[in-house]
Structures are given as structure tokens and as C-alpha cells.
Amino acid sequence: AQSVSQHNHHVILSEAASLELGCNYSYGGTVNLFWYVQYPGQHLQLLLKYFSGDPLVKGIKGFEAEFIKSKFSFNLRKPSVQWSDTAEYFCAVNLLPRYSSASKIIFGSGTRLSIRP
């Protein structure tokens, strides 16, 4: 079955620590990949996206992610987190069938990130 897995449900870090959040998907075809962030009390915001080209993509607020096709992974990284990065992070995958322009976007269950000041 098609799915997106985020293995870390809750991550707690101190300020200035490095961050890596895992995302794996199960689908054999072409995908577009996204990370969204939801700050407390706010709505989903796109952090970064991959749809072709360089597998290392940079997003807003110093975040980056690397698409490793052989591992079906799209992990999110940030070298040094800040207290303001406290939020919930969602990985999303758009599954693109080969002979159709149709698509289906599915999300992971999210990772809650708490940063200690």
C-alpha cells in the first residue's frame, strides 16, 4: 500500500543542536516530495519541495532536505535549530502515475519538534 512514514513522533532538542527528521515513502513510481510545517495555532506552511533535478533542496528558514531515490527517503535537516523552530513537521508525497497527469498527495503522521531554549 502507498504510505508515508515519519518514524520520529516527538523530537526534543536544545537550541543550536542539529536536526534530522526522517521521511520514507512506499511507491515505485515518480514522486514529488514536500515538507510542511505547522507552528502552534497556525496553518500548514510549505518549507521546501522536490520535483526534479538536484536531490538536495533548500527551503525557507535554513532547512534543507535530500531525496535519496534508492532509499525512498526525503529527510529534513537543519544544522542549528532555534527555539522558534518549535512546531509540527509533515512530510508529504505526491504520487504521479506514469501514464496520467493525475496525482494523489498523502502525508506522514507528523513529527512534533520541541526546542529547549
Added chain:
Amino acid sequence: DGGITQSPKYLFRKEGQNVTLSCEQNLNHDAMYWYRQDPGQGLRLIYYSQIVNDFQKGDIAEGYSVSREKKESFPLTVTSAQKNPTAFYLCASTPRSTGGSTEAFFGQGTRLTVV
């Protein structure tokens, strides 16, 4: 301004009543989606539609129904058969995949409370 409008923002209904959530977009997107967001479970796909008059069930379609009579509109009905309808509902749309980015654009959401 282009975007997705969900209404109402808050909705209260008595148990046993059907309720319809509105979603309208003026982005000229072909695909539209309904998700349900519950704490600790992320966004779960209820229904999605790629073109007018066609839609597919997502992972948790039971107790929900949709229609897509116009490209701009994708209303979701939460029926009395949905066992746990109280949740935050998000509507999204994406452009047709033609080699470019297909990121989802989201509405502001509707918080449904069934009492």
C-alpha cells in the same frame, strides 16, 4: 487574490445530522483533496478529485461523501454514518502534473464539533 476558501471556520452539529463543508478555489487547479487532521495522526486523505464529475476514495472515506460538479468547488458531506466526525478538516488543491511542481495549496480549515 487566488486561493482556497473553506467555510465556515467553525461548525457545530448535533449527532445524527449530516453536515456539508464548503471548499472553493479560484486557482484553476484540476485536483482537489479533503483531509482530516487529528492530533498525532497527521493529515489523512478522505477523498480526492482529479477532474469534474470524478472523484476517488482516500484512506478514510467511510462516512463521508463528496461531489465535483464544478472545477472550482469540492464540497464534503459528513454523514451520520461517520463514527467520530469531530475533527479539523482541510481542503487542498494542486495544479495538473505537467513536469512542474505539484505542491498542495490549503484552505484555512473547518473545525467541526459534533455534540
